[in-house]
Amino acid sequence: xxxxLEIAGIRKAFGDKLAIESLDLTIPQGATYGLIGPxxxxxxTTIRMIMSILFPDRGxxxxxxxxxxxxxxxxxxxxxxxxxxxxxxxxxxxLTYMGCLKGxxxxxxxxRADRLLGRLGLADVNARKCEDLxxxxxxxxxxxxxxxxxxxxxxxxxxFSGLDPLSVRMLKEVITxxxxxxxxxxxxxHVMAHAEELCEQIVMIHQGRKVLDEPxxxxxxxxxxxxxxxxxxxxxxNLLALQALPCVEDVKLNxxxxxxxxxxxxxxxxxxxxxxxxxxxxxxxLARIRLEDVFIRLVGESNGVHESPEALRxxxxxxxxxxxxx
Amino acid sequence: xSINLQRIGLxxxxxxxxxxxxxxxxxxxxxxxxxxxxxxxxxxxxxxxPSPQVIGEVALIDxxxxxxxxxxxxxxxxxxxxxxxxxxxxxxxxxxxxxxxSGPTIPRMTLVEAPSDTDAATYKSWLIQPRDATPRxxxxxxxxxxxVTRRPGAAAFGSYALYASxxxxxNTESTLRNTVRAALIATRLRTDGLDPTAMATVQQVFQxxxxxxxxxxxRSGSRGFAQVLPFACGLLLFIGVMTGGQLxxxxxxxxxxxxxxxxxxxxxxxxxxxxGKLLGQLGLGITMTVVYLVMSVFTLAQFSMSGLLxxxxxxxxxxxxxxxxxxxxxxxxxxxxAVNQPAEAQALMPPVIILxxxxxSLTGVIGQAPNSTFSVAMSFIPPVNTFAMIARxxxxxxxPAWEVWTTLLxxxxxxxxxxxxAAKVFKVALLMHGRPPSFGTLIKWARMA
Numbered sequence: 001x002x003x004x005l006e007i008a009g010i011r012k013a014f015g016d017k018l019a020i021e022s023l024d025l026t027i028p029q030g031a032t033y034g035l036i037g038p039x040x041x042x043x044x045t046t047i048r049m050i051m052s053i054l055f056p057d058r059g060x061x062x063x064x065x066x067x068x069x070x071x072x073x074x075x076x077x078x079x080x081x082x083x084x085x086x087x088x089x090x091x092x093x094x095l096t097y098m099g100c101l102k103g104x105x106x107x108x109x110x111x112r113a114d115r116l117l118g119r120l121g122l123a124d125v126n127a128r129k130c131e132d133l134x135x136x137x138x139x140x141x142x143x144x145x146x147x148x149x150x151x152x153x154x155x156x157x158x159x160f161s162g163l164d165p166l167s168v169r170m171l172k173e174v175i176t177x178x179x180x181x182x183x184x185x186x187x188x189x190h191v192m193a194h195a196e197e198l199c200e201q202i203v204m205i206h207q208g209r210k211v212l213d214e215p216x217x218x219x220x221x222x223x224x225x226x227x228x229x230x231x232x233x234x235x236x237x238n239l240l241a242l243q244a245l246p247c248v249e250d251v252k253l254n255x256x257x258x259x260x261x262x263x264x265x266x267x268x269x270x271x272x273x274x275x276x277x278x279x280x281x282x283x284x285x286l287a288r289i290r291l292e293d294v295f296i297r298l299v300g301e302s303n304g305v306h307e308s309p310e311a312l313r314x315x316x317x318x319x320x321x322x323x324x325x326x
Numbered sequence: 327x328s329i330n331l332q333r334i335g336l337x338x339x340x341x342x343x344x345x346x347x348x349x350x351x352x353x354x355x356x357x358x359x360x361x362x363x364x365x366x367x368x369x370x371x372x373x374x375x376p377s378p379q380v381i382g383e384v385a386l387i388d389x390x391x392x393x394x395x396x397x398x399x400x401x402x403x404x405x406x407x408x409x410x411x412x413x414x415x416x417x418x419x420x421x422x423x424x425x426x427x428s429g430p431t432i433p434r435m436t437l438v439e440a441p442s443d444t445d446a447a448t449y450k451s452w453l454i455q456p457r458d459a460t461p462r463x464x465x466x467x468x469x470x471x472x473x474v475t476r477r478p479g480a481a482a483f484g485s486y487a488l489y490a491s492x493x494x495x496x497n498t499e500s501t502l503r504n505t506v507r508a509a510l511i512a513t514r515l516r517t518d519g520l521d522p523t524a525m526a527t528v529q530q531v532f533q534x535x536x537x538x539x540x541x542x543x544x545r546s547g548s549r550g551f552a553q554v555l556p557f558a559c560g561l562l563l564f565i566g567v568m569t570g571g572q573l574x575x576x577x578x579x580x581x582x583x584x585x586x587x588x589x590x591x592x593x594x595x596x597x598x599x600x601x602g603k604l605l606g607q608l609g610l611g612i613t614m615t616v617v618y619l620v621m622s623v624f625t626l627a628q629f630s631m632s633g634l635l636x637x638x639x640x641x642x643x644x645x646x647x648x649x650x651x652x653x654x655x656x657x658x659x660x661x662x663x664a665v666n667q668p669a670e671a672q673a674l675m676p677p678v679i680i681l682x683x684x685x686x687s688l689t690g691v692i693g694q695a696p697n698s699t700f701s702v703a704m705s706f707i708p709p710v711n712t713f714a715m716i717a718r719x720x721x722x723x724x725x726p727a728w729e730v731w732t733t734l735l736x737x738x739x740x741x742x743x744x745x746x747x748a749a750k751v752f753k754v755a756l757l758m759h760g761r762p763p764s765f766g767t768l769i770k771w772a773r774m775a
Contacts, residue, residue, distance in 0.1 A: 053591045053757065070595045071328065078592035084585030088344070100336055101593035145589065 002065040004029045004153050004184035005050065010059030012045055019045040020056070021208040027186060027201075029152070032179055034195030035188040036291065037205040043188040044081050046205065047157050050186075051078055063153065074103035077151030081158045081188075083142040087131035091117070091141055094130055095148055102149035109148055116144040119177075120170050136167050143171060147178060154178055156187035160194055172198065192291035204295055211298045223294050226264065227287035228271060231257040233280040242278055247271045259287070329601070333594045337602025342609045345573050354569050355614055358561075359621060373430075380433035380498045382462030385452060387440045390474045392517060394439050397467075397509035403432045406501060409508060412530060430497040435464060435505075450489045457493075464498065465490045467506055474513050483514065551634050556693025556717035559643055562618055563716055564686040567651050570611030571658035571678075574603060575671055578662030587756050596753040604655055604745070611651050615644065642719050645734060646712040652741035653709050654682055656748035660768060664755040670762035677765075685710040689717035696721035705733050708740040747772055 007025040011018075020042045027033050035043050048054040050061055052069040063069045069076060085094055092113065099109020117123055120140045130138060139162060147154055156175070160168045175198060179185055189195055195202055202219065204212035214222065226249075232239065239258045242251050247270065250261040262271050268286050276284060345351050384401070388394045399405060410432075440449060446468045453463050465488060472484030486506060490499055512522035581587050590599055619640055626635060661674045688710060692701040696718040704714035705725070715733040718725045754771040755763070763771070 048757070051592060052595070053588065073593060073595075076592070080585075080588035080592060082585040082588050084581075084587070084589055086344075086581075086586060087584060097336070097340060098589070098593060101333055101590070142589065146592065 002029070003027060003062075004031070004064060005186070006060075006062040007046075007050070008060045010046075010049060010056035010061060012042075012049060012054065012056050018208055020049075023059070023205075023208075023210050025203060025210065025213065027184060029184050030182050031201060032185040032199050033187075033201045033203055034199035035186060035203050035205065036190065036192060036195050036295070037188075038190050041190075041205045042208040043190075043205055044157055047078075047080075047155055047186075047188060050155065051076070072153075074149060075152045077102075077147040077149060077154045077183075079143055079146035079156045079159055081161075083139065085130040085138060085142060085145075088129060090127055090129055091122075091133070092126035095141070095145055098145040099148040102151075104149050112148055112150065113144055116147070116174070117141070119174055120144065120167075135162060136164055139163060140167060140171070143174070147174075150181070150183075152183055154183050154185045154187075156185070158189055159187055160189065160191065192295070196291055202291060204291075204298065206295070206299050212294065219291070219294055220289050223289045223297070225268060225286050225289050226262045226266070228260040228262065228268070228275060229257070229283075229285050229287050230260060230275060230279065230281055231283040233282045237279045239279060242275060245271075245274050245278065247274055257283075330594070330598055333598045334602040334605060337590075337594065337599060338605035338609065341577060341603055341606030345577065345607065345610050346613065348573075350576075351569070351573065351610065351614075355617065358565055358618060377431045377497075379431050380435075380462075380464070380495065382433075382435060382464040383438045384435045384464050384502060385438045385440055385449070385466045387442065387444045387446055387449065387466070387468045389442050389471045390469055390513075391442055392474050393469045393509055393513045394437070396512045396516070396522075397506065398437050400505045400509040400512070401435050401437055403434055406432050406505060409504070412526075430501075433464075433498045433501055435498075435502065436461070446487065446489070453489060453491045455491075462493075463491055464494055465502055467502075469510075473510055474517050483510075486510070551631065552722040553693070555634075556696075556720040557690045558622070559639070559716045559720040560686050560689030560693075560713050562615055562643060563647055563650055563713060564682065565618075566611040566615045566647050567654050568682060569614060570607045570651050571655045573610065574607040574655050575658040575662040575675075576668060577607075578603065578659055579665060579668050579671060582663065582756065583666055591756070596756060597749055599756075600659065600749055600752045603659060604652070607655060608648065608651055611647065612644065615647055619643070639720055642730065643716060646716050646737070649734065649737035649741045650709065650712040653737070653744045654678065656741075656744045660748040660751045660755065663752045664758065664763045664768055664771075666762065673762060674765065681709060685713040689713050692717040693721045696723050696725065702729070705729060706736055708736060712737050 003026050005025065005027040007023055010020055010023050012020040023042075023046060035046065037043055045054060049056050050063065050069060052061075061068070063072045064075060066072045086097075089097070092110065095113035095117075096106055096109045099113065100106060102109075104112070114126065117125060117140075120143070122137060122140055122144075125133060125137065125141070130141070133141065143156075143159065146156070154175075159171060159175075163171065172194075175185065175187075185198075187195075187198070196216065199216060201215050202212060203210060212219075230239070230242075239253060240251060242248050242258070242260055247262050247266040248260055249263045252259045252261070260271075260275060262268065272284055272286070275281070386394055386397060388397075446466065450466055453466060455463055468487040468489070470484035470486060472480065473486055474483070476483050488499075488503070488506075515522045515525055581590070587599075594602070623635060657678055658675075661671050661678070665671045665674070688704060692698075692704060692714050695701055701714060701718060702725075704710050705718060707714075711733050715725070715730060719730060750772040751768050755768070758771075
């Protein structure tokens with residue numbers, strides 16, 4: 001089967017600034033890919049090049065086997081990071097217009113818009129002007145506009161930014177429906193938790209370079225967990241005593257208990273048993289690997305990167321407040 | 327790269343509908359007719375509306391001793407009115423109501439004769455009087471000794487000096503000057519044994535409307551209409567291009583600042599977007615031009631003058647409108663795509679406006695001398711050429727057809743080049759934000775594309 005997207009050796013610079021150094025990527029049809037990285041990493045530039053809004057200085061992009069997205073626009077749904085609408089148009093007219101631009105008849109576009117608006121809790125906004133909607137409502141309308149044509153490839157650039165938790169949940173449900181329909185989904189985010197939840201495969205970009213392209217399941221296998229979460233049976237137990245254990249690198253206290261970091265190469269099973277021997281646990285579990293940790297480890301290991309893990313973590317976390325809320 | 331005509335049509339239709347139902351367009355559509363009504367109907371009425379009649383005395387020192395009787399006759403209001411009526415009939419641009427004298431209220435002036443040897447330098451103090459004094463002393467006319475009979479060997483007659491009160495208004499002074507002139511001419515003629523009334527009758531030639539003879543038959547012409555038509559055609563072209571271009575610019579800036587551009591680019595290519603927008607506003611401009619043309623024809627029909635308008639002129643006007651709009655509209659569209667706020671566009675607009683206004687302002691001059699070297703040369707230099715050519719076509723002496731078609735061809739090639747350049751800039755400029763660009767930056771973007 002033809003890949004939904006094939007990117008080979010693309011490079012893009014804006015004047016002296018190199019936005020994408022070299023990127024190769026193949027996304028099979030029906031897959032869900034998360035394009036992650038901090039702001040300024042090159043995610044939006046990559047997506048704009050996929051959409052033929054920007055053009056690479058070098059390299060090729062094939063969408064459904066076509067040499068340019070311009071030849072397959074009707075098969076693509078795109079929610080840009082900078083989204084807008086015609087303020088004076090009614091929601092119904094705007095969505096119908098977008099549907100018609102994407103090759104649907106007015107009736108098809110209207111029907112699909114009506115169903116999706118209902119699905120996103122906006123059943124009664126059809127006749128309202130876009131300028132009369134709240135920011136969150138408008139963002140959901142724009143999401144509907146992106147997928148109004150039942151696209152085979154859905155590209156979502158930071159789809160959850162600025163949304164309240166309820167809207168995030170509704171959007172995730174619709175994205176899952178699109179997955180089940182068989183659509184290929186690519187979405188970019190700097191909120192790693194969203195990518196963990198929705199994606200099968202993760203592509204990490206940092207400073208215009210791809211630093212990771214792995215399935216989530218493989219990541220979990222590849223990047224062994226080195227953190228154990230402990231909730232003691234006795235709330236007054238001395239948790240800092242765990243630091244004396246040879247396998248323990250660090251102990252961080254929190255409201256429930258503590259988070260224990262292990263030295264590299266330690267067996268988690270042995271560590272759990274050792275910790276339980278020192279402090280009787282009410283609950284003890286291995287923490288799942290977080291993409292944030294993977295990203296920091298990868299970037300820290302790569303050559304030519306001078307950011308400290310703390311700076312990278314701050315950068316990512318500072319930008320992921322929305323994700324935390326969600 | 328393939329262009330989807332259906333998408334272009336959809337964008338054009340949306341832009342057309344949005345613009346034609348906007349308040350700005352409706353106001354713009356009404357501005358021209360309102361201005362025409364104001365200038366053609368209201369202004370002359372206001373200017374000719376009766377003002378308070380000036381009543382007062384005019385002193386005369388007549389050293390010839392011959393002018394006074396003639397001036398006494400010429401200064402009577404009825405005589406002034408008669409002279410105005412004759413002048414009005416002889417004017418190429420007749421008054422709105424032929425046969426009636428137009429102009430400000432006729433002053434009622436009484437002539438006061440001073441002795442012929444009176445010293446004017448001393449007597450002029452007669453004009454200085456309290457503000458509310460009656461009768462008012464309006465002016466002092468001092469006729470020179472050789473004003474009626476030339477000095478031996480002199481080529482010209484002498485004249486007169488006019489001393490005016492500080493409160494004398496311009497219209498009364500002008501009426502007095504014309505009256506003294508008429509009296510002097512009459513006196514000179516009578517002194518030479520000629521009858522002034524007969525001479526005035528001899529000089530009266532009323533201006534007829536011309537009859538334009540053509541292969542399709544004769545039709546009545548109007549010199550005034552022929553003088554106004556090139557200017558009016560230029561005005562239609564100017565207003566259509568300016569309105570279409572401005573709406574194009576503002577809608578593009580709005581779409582960019584609303585961030586709807588990238589949403590659109592998800593569905594259409596930059597070129598489809600640009601062509602759609604150009605086409606939508608072109609339709610709007612044509613609608614506006616057609617509305618004005620229909621109104622003009624209707625107005626002319628009211629005065630039984632619709633035959634003066636050649637239908638081919640309307641066809642050429644629309645054709646030249648399309649190419650002129652494509653040139654200026656593309657540039658304005660590019661500016662709209664390049665800036666982030668309407669205020670930023672103002673920095674890039676002056677050269678475009680100057681070029682557009684400059685081209686339009688030439689129509690009056692070119693219409694007067696349609697076949698001069700300047701007019702012919704301007705007809706082939708873009709972007710002035712469309713304005714120059716439409717003024718020439720609308721003039722009383724239109725150019726040969728090959729010149730018209732050559733101008734149209736040059737304009738078409740120019741339009742294609744400008745659209746091509748605009749498309750290159752448009753693609754890059756659409757997603758550019760930050761510092762507003764200069765024209766140099768636009769050229770750089772065109773090279774990048």
